[in-house]
Structure formats: structure tokens, C-alpha cells
Amino acid sequence: MTSDTPRPALTRDRIVQAAVALIEREGAEALSMRRVAAELDVAVMSLYNHVPNKTALLEGVAERVVEGLELGDDPGRSWQEGARALVRAFRKVAHDYPRCMTIVLTHKVDTAAGLRPMERALALADAAGFDAETAVRTMRALLAYAIGAQVREVGMEKMLGHLAETGAESWNRLDPEEFPHVIAYGPQLAAHDPESDFEFGLDLLIAALEALPRRPAGKPGPGTG
Amino acid sequence: MTSDTPRPALTRDRIVQAAVALIEREGAEALSMRRVAAELDVAVMSLYNHVPNKTALLEGVAERVVEGLELGDDPGRSWQEGARALVRAFRKVAHDYPRCMTIVLTHKVDTAAGLRPMERALALADAAGFDAETAVRTMRALLAYAIGAQVREVGMEKMLGHLAETGAESWNRLDPEEFPHVIAYGPQLAAHDPESDFEFGLDLLIAALEALPRRPAGKPGPGTG
DNA sequence: AAGCGCGGACGTACGGTGTACGTTTCACGT
């Protein structure tokens, strides 16, 4: 009876996979080593043969998620389109793994997977003709917006969900003296279209970048191709 | 012996205060009801007379922190300066309570304190002459950047701290084929000046907003003053 | 083929966590 219970062999990959699935299904605070073990039909301590501790597991989750970034190559397009595609790729994984995003944003990703998007952003800024310092700052500004847009969106959804529970009475209780604009813009605030909101801010940044000084064109950037 | 042990009376405010202090001193994951109770020299369950559960306590922490936002009035300045001041105010509290920021970003703030910055942002967008929809989107874009810049900064610091531990060998192990720009821009990436990085992105957004279409000047905005 | 080593799965156990519940204490209105 060698293959009596042919379980597919416990692996760090399978553990991380199960953790991601569990988080997406029940939320990040529902993740525990015991729950993951149960998910894999395995004893708790068996996990520790492949993962040193829970923090490392969470780092693995973060890494797995950022690996999902689809940065297509397509060298034909402009740097503007490339930058848009990159930021949109970030948004896409954030949309695919919404509940894992908290983990990604609060844990380091020290593998090559974490650096790949940065490399891409710097390459784009270089292609746009920015000097080194501006390139780095551009990358940081775009990353900041990509992150913040997502955090703001999920925070807003949580807020709206809470408001939906308590009913619309909360809005009516607002002091018109203190919050005239919030009340006046109520319709626009309530009808939120995350997609176009996101594109609005992205357009702002790209437009501002286009107005920045750049070196002529086709020049000594460090890129190899 | 009525005033034998004259403890200053347990209060929701004192509990939240202690939680904030504990988080800033030892990190968010060090916060537990027992630790807070010990901090206040009180039995654990006594806390539950003033706070329904730990989540509510964390929401209280988040609320307390956003209440720290200093949005000075100063009606004389331009909307550009007002917007800068608002985003900088956000950055200031994030700098004053860095370890509480995680809590703020992952918990709802459903009191008036949470709406006050939003009201201010909408008022500024209105003063700038944007229509309602653009005003809301402007507010969201600025908020996204403010949040993201901070999250990115603390994430980067964590990363750099980790790199400092493992030494510079990590950089030398980078594949020059895959990460030419990361390697070439190493100096700019290592020497990070969060302040000017932050201002760079903020300038981008403000500049882009200035280029947006606006209604003439002095018009029917919903603001009262 | 026989023996052995070793990695991986497992069970137990410990200290810590959030919190439900019942009990005690004590200031205060009557």
C-alpha cells in the first residue's frame, strides 16, 4: 500500500496557493496556520517544514500576487501608453486579489518579482527622455498613485457598505453648515465609477509628465533594448 | 477610604489614547486588549465597558488619528496652495503616527472627523472652478496620491531596512540583463528624499489640474463662504 | 538484499489572544 492515500505532496507553492485562496474567500483576518493546514488536509506543524513562520507565508502571498502582474512587452507603443498599461496592470491584480492587497502593501517583496515592475517603470521613464533623478521620481509618483487609488477605492467601498447597512439616514444627519459641499455633491459621491475615477487621475499624471523637460530623443539611456 | 486609589477613571478616550501610544511605541501587531489594559493598570474586561470589541477600538484609533489633521482655514490663499496644504496636512499626520497609518487605511471612519478633509477638498475644487463631477474626481485623485505616497514610503523604508540587514550583496546579485535600469539608477533609488519625492508628485497633480477647463470665476458653487 | 540515515509528516504542549458570562463593589437617588 504505497499509494494508498495519494496526496499531491505538500509544497511551499501549494501552501501559498491555499493561503491566497483562503484570504480571497474569507478575508485576511481569517487566515491562520490551522485553517491553511485544514484546507490542505494536513497537520498544522507540517506547514513549518516548508515555511519558517506565518510572516514568511504572508510574504509568500505578497510575492505570489505581484508575480501576477501582466506587463506585456509590446515595444511599439509610446511611453505614455506603456506607463498607462503598467499602472493598469497593477490595478488589474488589485482587482483580481482585492483582499490580498492589504498583505501586499504591508509586507516586503524582496525577490526579483518585486523589482520587475520597477524596472519596467524606469525603462519607460528613460524611454520618455527623463534624466535619472526625474525617472526615479516619476516611477515613485506613478506607483504612489497606483497604490493609493486602490487603497482609497476599497476603503470607500467599505464605507459605502457600512452606509448601506445603516440606511440613508446618516446623510440626512449631516450638518449643512459644516458639510455644504459634501451634501451638494452627494450624487457624484454616491455614484462612484472606480474605473473612470482611476483613469481620471492617471490622465492627470501622464499629462503632467508630458509637460516635463526631456532630453531630445533616442539617447544614452542605460537600457539595453 | 473613598480616594484610596485615585485612578483617573477609565474612559473610552483614555483607552484609545493608550492604544495609539502603544501602537506607536511597539507596532500595530503588539496591540492587544491585555496590553492596553496593563498599560492603564486595569483588568482586561473593564475595557469592554467602554469599547464593544477590538475592531471598534481600532476604529477609534483611526478616528483619533484623522482628527489630528490640521486643516488651517486661511481663506486668502489660492486653491493651489490650499490643495497643497491639505495634502501636506495628511502627510504630516502620517509622519506623526506612522505605525497607526495601517490602522487608518484598513478601518472605516464613519464620524464627522472623517468627512471634514473631504469637505475641505471639495470646497477647494469648487473654488478652483471645477464642475461637480470634476471636483469629486479631483478630490479622489489627490486623496489617492496622498495615501499612496505614504504607503509607498513606509513600504520602501521596510525594504531598505531589510536590504541594510542583508548587506549590499543583494544589489550585486541582480541580473544585469533583466534589471539594467534598476542597476543604473541605483544611486537615485538608494538616496531617497521622501519630502521632495512627495512634492514632485504633488506638483505634477496640481499642474495638471491647472490645465483643466474651469468655469470663469466667482460662480454658483454650493459653498456658503 | 540488508542496513542505515534523513527529511518530512505528525502529536503534544505552552503561552498568548479576543471575549462571553457571572460576580462583586460602590456611588447615588430615594
Place this chain on the structure above:
DNA sequence: ACGTGAAACGTACACCGTACGTCCGCGCTT
């Protein structure tokens, strides 16, 4: 003086992360 209600408290339970020791089965050496 006495009842009353709020608040502090202690106990208890289920769950958590994980240190440690045990045990089994595969693969290598002889």
C-alpha cells in the same frame, strides 16, 4: 437606610502561533 444600576473584575473557553520530540518511509551505501 436601602435598593439600584453602572462599572470593575475573575473565570473560562475556543482559538492562535510555534517549540519540541516522535515516528515513518524513501533512497543510498555496502
